[in-house]
Amino acid sequence: MKTIVITGASSGIGAAAARRLAADGARVVVVGRDERRTHEIADEIGAERHVADFARLSDVHELAEALNRLDRLDVLVNNAGAVFAERTLTEDGFEKTFQVNHLAGFLLTRLLLPLLVASRASVVTTSSMAHLGGRIDLADLQLERGWSPWRAYSNAKLANVLFTRGLHRHHVLDGVHAAAFHPGAVATRFGTQGGFSELIFGSPVGRRLMASPEQGADTLIWLAQRTPPRDWVPGAYYAKRKLARTNRQAGDSGFVDAFWARSARLVEV
């Protein structure tokens, strides 16, 4: 039986994946931010649960401490993410989109690394096609200049792909296999918390055109259940179970390494 930890499992794509993977026999560990939603889904599928706010790196450290008590960890799914209407800094001093979507998952993965290596684990990260529009400037990672909700989000989702490439470059020889994926445009709570994105993600017409959370979770479930490198290519980015095009920065190994090193310095691991 595989042990699968899913962040952002209290809603949307993560919750749909948690239900399916548990129904298919995995031991699922549910991680969410909102206590009520996290307990509801964990109770529904009979899963271990943890509550952590990724806008606080101290929560990520506590979460990692708890997860490191697992006897094994076959799949870590870094799925938590959000877009924000306004630029805010977290208590750790980072732009919130960058921290919640990227830095927190980066830190969590790094803190779990010995367990991931011992389990020869897969690390699956929910990115987005939006990453294609990202362009990360290492001199302005917190977007002090020219912040907009979608610029911050596109860069954060590009960070997810760079993280996947970096994890692959640093740890594939340790037996850790990484993949990122695009879930499609999915009718979840994503983008419905105010600002411009609510016009698209919150409109009844827009939502009717979108995929269901279950459909959005399909590639995640496929990556989690299959075995790399036999069934999928380690270090790659997928959409609809197929290899998909990535941002040019993700093809630049020098940039991938520089971004990896900067992320590590920021979270001091």
Ligand SMILES: NC(=O)c1ccc[n+]([C@@H]2O[C@H](COP(=O)([O-])OP(=O)(O)OC[C@H]3O[C@@H](n4cnc5c(N)ncnc54)[C@H](OP(=O)(O)O)[C@@H]3O)[C@@H](O)[C@H]2O)c1
């Ligand atoms: N929906 C789409 O069209 C779409 C498209 C491309 C990519 N994505 C990506 O898919 C992933 C899942 O999103 P979704 O569509 O399922 O949206 P969702 O229903 O809003 O779910 C987002 C999940 O992330 C968690 N989360 C948000 N902020 C957090 C924080 N500060 N700390 C810890 N967890 C936090 C939420 O926890 P709580 O509910 O407990 O607050 C929730 O479980 C995200 O990474 C998103 O960027 C979505």
